[in-house]
Amino acid sequence: MSVYTKVEHDELETFLRHYSLGQLVEYRGISAGIENTNYFVTTTQGRYVLTLFEALSIDELPYFLDLMAYLAEHGVPSAHPEADDQGHYLRTLNGKPAALVVRLEGKSVDNPNQAQCAALGRALGHLHVVGQSFTGYRENQRGPHWWVETAEQVLPRLDGEDAELLDNEIAYQKQHRHDRLPRGVIHADLFRDNALFTGNKLTGIIDFYYACNDVLLYDVAVTVNDWCCDENGHFDAPRLEAFLEAYRQEREFTDAEQEAWPVMLRAAALRFWLSRLYDMHFPRAGEITHTKDPRVFRRILARRIASRDSLSLAHPAGRDDGGTRDEAY
Ligand SMILES: Nc1ncnc2c1ncn2[C@@H]1O[C@H](COP(=O)(O)OP(=O)(O)OP(=O)(O)O)[C@@H](O)[C@H]1O
């Protein structure tokens, strides 16, 4: 249950007086999510999500809230933040930075179909295109420097094979620079639990709190590693093709991106293997965790290493059998 900061009825009523959103009808805590405290809030005028930010600082938050507003205004299915009577998206509630955003219809999907992958691919392509004109800037806090620092912390806790795989992958990634790849705003955490659907209609992308400016192809790789493969990391060709085809309708991949694809899929797998390893070995005090299994991303990484010669953006179905080489990991 992720309600770290309790909000009483009167506190919420007082808070809502700073907005033109009508009277409070009801509210309840949301159990999903790990980072922040979230409540569903219904007023006489509409339905909203109230987030109390538990870790991000007040200085960091305008980037995310301005980005969410910008994307919602530029045709990316997402939730627009609500401005208060001073025109600000951010206020304070119970000592925590807090924001209200529009509550989207729909639910996340555990087993997305081709049509849902296509809807998401199109939305991500559109986000990457319109994001080019967003003026905010934020470094990726989970980029190569973070990989190296985090690997140093988790390595002593890993067994020999895992430690070797992690060490080798960091060394491999260091040999690859991506200076020629298109960059811009990326979501950076577009997993299945961060998109809502009603049927095959994508009602919105949520949880922009890892968004940053980085390589666009990395965002594509993060997303397909979660949406378009099975639990062993095998790509599902129809879903992968549906995603990439729809993405391409918004933005064509460059030759440099085609070339970098196998490396990028590995980088994306490494990032989430590392964060899950870190969360498992160094749980935050007082956190009621929904700890996610690091082994899923170890398998995905091993699979991407094994199938490196067959991974292609031009022919995504390729040959993802990985031969027998991944047995070595
Ligand atoms: N705008 C929205 N509309 C509808 N539901 C939302 C919206 N924003 C969040 N939710 C719901 O709240 C849940 C938690 O939100 P979110 O994933 O942003 O949590 P978090 O704790 O901020 O992030 P994380 O998942 O990274 O820990 C989501 O799974 C979703 O059910």
Ligand SMILES: N[C@@H](CCO)C(=O)O
């Ligand atoms: N999407 C992440 C957790 C939140 O950042 C994961 O599945 O490991």
